[in-house]
Amino acid sequence: MMTPDDATRAIVNHLPCGDRGDIIHVSDGGPAICYCNRFGQLTPLIGGDVEQRTCLVCQSSEWPAESGRHDRPTTSGILTSELSRRARSWPEESADASGVTLCCVDCVNPDLAAFALDVSRRGARFDRVILVSDERPSQLPGGIEFVRIPQSLDKDGYNLFMLRHLHSLFISTSHVLTIQSDGFLLRPETFDRDWLEYDYVGAPWPPERWHADKSLVGNSGCCIRSRKLLMLTAELATDELIASTTRGDIYDDVVTCHVLHDELVKRDCRFAPPDIAADFSVELSTRHGQFIGKTCGYHGRRHAPTHWLERELSAWKARTKWRHRGGEIRLCMNRYVQGDVDRQVELDECYRSNGDLVERWTLTGDGVPVFAAFVGLLDWIQDEPDSDAINIFCNSDVYFDDSIIDLCRLGENDFACLTRHEKDGDGWRLWEECGHRSQDAWAYRGRCKIPIDKLAAIKPGAPGVDNHIAWLAWEAGYNVVNPSRDVRVFHLHAEQSRRAGIGRERIKPPYLHVWPHRFGEEPRTEVVTEYDGPGHSAVYHQQRLPTWETIMGGDSMIYMSIDVEQFNGGMWLALQEHAGAVVQYPHALQVDDICLVEATLGSEFLPKVRVDGSVVVAVLLADYHLQRERTGNDQWNILIHRIETCMVAADRVAVVTDEMAGVAREVIDRNGKAGLILVDVVADWVWYVNWIKW
Numbered sequence: 001m002m003t004p005d006d007a008t009r010a011i012v013n014h015l016p017c018g019d020r021g022d023i024i025h026v027s028d029g030g031p032a033i034c035y036c037n038r039f040g041q042l043t044p045l046i047g048g049d050v051e052q053r054t055c056l057v058c059q060s061s062e063w064p065a066e067s068g069r070h071d072r073p074t075t076s077g078i079l080t081s082e083l084s085r086r087a088r089s090w091p092e093e094s095a096d097a098s099g100v101t102l103c104c105v106d107c108v109n110p111d112l113a114a115f116a117l118d119v120s121r122r123g124a125r126f127d128r129v130i131l132v133s134d135e136r137p138s139q140l141p142g143g144i145e146f147v148r149i150p151q152s153l154d155k156d157g158y159n160l161f162m163l164r165h166l167h168s169l170f171i172s173t174s175h176v177l178t179i180q181s182d183g184f185l186l187r188p189e190t191f192d193r194d195w196l197e198y199d200y201v202g203a204p205w206p207p208e209r210w211h212a213d214k215s216l217v218g219n220s221g222c223c224i225r226s227r228k229l230l231m232l233t234a235e236l237a238t239d240e241l242i243a244s245t246t247r248g249d250i251y252d253d254v255v256t257c258h259v260l261h262d263e264l265v266k267r268d269c270r271f272a273p274p275d276i277a278a279d280f281s282v283e284l285s286t287r288h289g290q291f292i293g294k295t296c297g298y299h300g301r302r303h304a305p306t307h308w309l310e311r312e313l314s315a316w317k318a319r320t321k322w323r324h325r326g327g328e329i330r331l332c333m334n335r336y337v338q339g340d341v342d343r344q345v346e347l348d349e350c351y352r353s354n355g356d357l358v359e360r361w362t363l364t365g366d367g368v369p370v371f372a373a374f375v376g377l378l379d380w381i382q383d384e385p386d387s388d389a390i391n392i393f394c395n396s397d398v399y400f401d402d403s404i405i406d407l408c409r410l411g412e413n414d415f416a417c418l419t420r421h422e423k424d425g426d427g428w429r430l431w432e433e434c435g436h437r438s439q440d441a442w443a444y445r446g447r448c449k450i451p452i453d454k455l456a457a458i459k460p461g462a463p464g465v466d467n468h469i470a471w472l473a474w475e476a477g478y479n480v481v482n483p484s485r486d487v488r489v490f491h492l493h494a495e496q497s498r499r500a501g502i503g504r505e506r507i508k509p510p511y512l513h514v515w516p517h518r519f520g521e522e523p524r525t526e527v528v529t530e531y532d533g534p535g536h537s538a539v540y541h542q543q544r545l546p547t548w549e550t551i552m553g554g555d556s557m558i559y560m561s562i563d564v565e566q567f568n569g570g571m572w573l574a575l576q577e578h579a580g581a582v583v584q585y586p587h588a589l590q591v592d593d594i595c596l597v598e599a600t601l602g603s604e605f606l607p608k609v610r611v612d613g614s615v616v617v618a619v620l621l622a623d624y625h626l627q628r629e630r631t632g633n634d635q636w637n638i639l640i641h642r643i644e645t646c647m648v649a650a651d652r653v654a655v656v657t658d659e660m661a662g663v664a665r666e667v668i669d670r671n672g673k674a675g676l677i678l679v680d681v682v683a684d685w686v687w688y689v690n691w692i693k694w
Helices: 004-009 075-087 110-120 155-164 193-197 227-236 239-245 252-259 261-266 274-280 306-324 341-357 371-380 402-409 465-475 546-552 569-579 637-646 658-670 685-693
Strands: 021-024 033-036 041-044 095-105 124-133 145-148 175-179 200-202 222-226 329-334 360-363 390-394 398-400 414-418 421-424 427-430 441-445 479-481 489-491 511-514 525-528 558-561 594-598 615-619 652-655 678-681
Touching: 075 110, 075 306, 095 110, 095 155, 095 193, 110 124, 110 175, 110 306, 155 227, 155 252, 175 227, 193 222, 193 274, 200 252, 200 274, 222 227, 227 252, 227 261, 239 252, 252 261, 306 402, 329 341, 329 371, 329 402, 341 398, 371 390, 390 402, 414 465, 441 465, 465 479, 465 511, 465 525, 479 511, 558 569, 569 685, 594 685, 637 658, 652 658, 658 678
Parallel strands: 095 124, 095 175, 124 145, 329 360, 329 390, 414 479, 421 489, 558 594, 594 615, 615 652, 652 678
Antiparallel strands: 021 033, 033 041, 175 222, 200 222, 390 441, 398 489, 414 441, 421 427, 511 525
């Protein structure tokens, strides 16, 4: 197997995929290589089975799109992000799919089949949408017909049913578009009526497949078939023929596109050319240019991980049931007006963006209202105390996306405190991951149980207010949650020259810290009765501190990205007090800036933009991350992994024991970085930072 350096030299066609992997065609005629940066491995590709636009290493792995940044298009993330968005919204423009029945036959998981149909019809107008099963799904949205069959179908029974019975029982239109629970329409609005000129359209097969010798177009997991073709396969697919030609397994696409191909062509059935079929659907890698970022549909669990489908199905069931009961989302926010023109543009954009999502009620007046005004207004418009309405109030500089609908999953006694996403370069990052315990939006069902008098003096934006509201909700008997890994709130504030909370009176404890999580996960919370410094709850923005300017004679900066799972508070407080350090994940460094990153956070917290004169230090402390797998020769495997991760962008590695330093130097030497990355053993962090800057 080639090394990464050898592979780089052998690149003929450098094509990045969403997971930052590249297809590398070896110039000497050897096998093509796929190098995936995410998984760090080189994989030979068999023969001509080369996907020109995606990374097969990632594609074959169940990698959740939601890990880390929501906006980064990973290979599976291209699909899962698109389906997640579509499952929560309905495109305004619809393609003309008249004359077509959208159909799914599923006796294994009819709930997932109903979900697949519901998502696949959003964006196209089909004559009928039907679900065929022996069991009715628990949730069936309006517009989807359920057709019961008398008995469950196993694998062979399903394939024979598609070959012999689908047309006569259920299909009256000229064509049927069949999907499966692991094959959806990603972009129904791209439906092309030219596809109806053919009797069979499915994702192209790789030519190396034994059954691709007559037609390169197959894959019935997401395909279009004419009623004419269905009637012919019912006539021709006899038991004798199937037993003699299918090698023991029955697959309706193999029978149709291989066994019966010649006879169907004789009877004037047309199979779509592979280049046209590649625009319709994708299953496996071929040379025909299909790309999951553009196709109308797809098929295969390799594209959509099982655990992701299960999580999306659970959310879809909750949304469908809630909508059936007439559920409604009500958002209350203040249309804040202030003097800064650029800042006002951001506030107005948040106001408009939220207004596009839900019917809303706004507060008007001078200045910033107290939280009691938000809750009071929402209570006033509450039709019934036990209504299924989800009530939300939020700060003026945040906005939601389509995931707001998932707040319908809140229980009757849940109170959601939602952590915002912060701008990070070209994308967004959950602010919690940058070391903070802050929330900017709150949601609950029905009338609020927090006493109005306890909210009467609290204004948005005061330091500590979010953590205190969480505590008030907990005190009122709520189950306080923070499902901000499912429901996304985005903060708009391009000007980062301030440090929130400085110069304003802090809301005093008690506080409740609540960590972000997903729906279905047990929330992690912590009651704090004394304010012990900014590392716990205050949000810090970039600024040039006078302390640092006095020492350096310039506007340089010390950043520290800390691991909030452990919160090494003494270290942070000492650096803040004596060196002017600021807790923040910095996207970019300026000249003479110092950034200390706790290596347990991973390489994503290393600065993306560097300049000469800046210093990045990867800090490795003696903590549970290094202890949890101390068995045998693998006792340092976590430390080794962290150091290798840090070598992406660190100038120095700082550890706390000589033993750790020895391991770090071995790893650095083994990776060819000796002399480039220095290892320091640190006993006094303030002294160490002062030593670096001088």
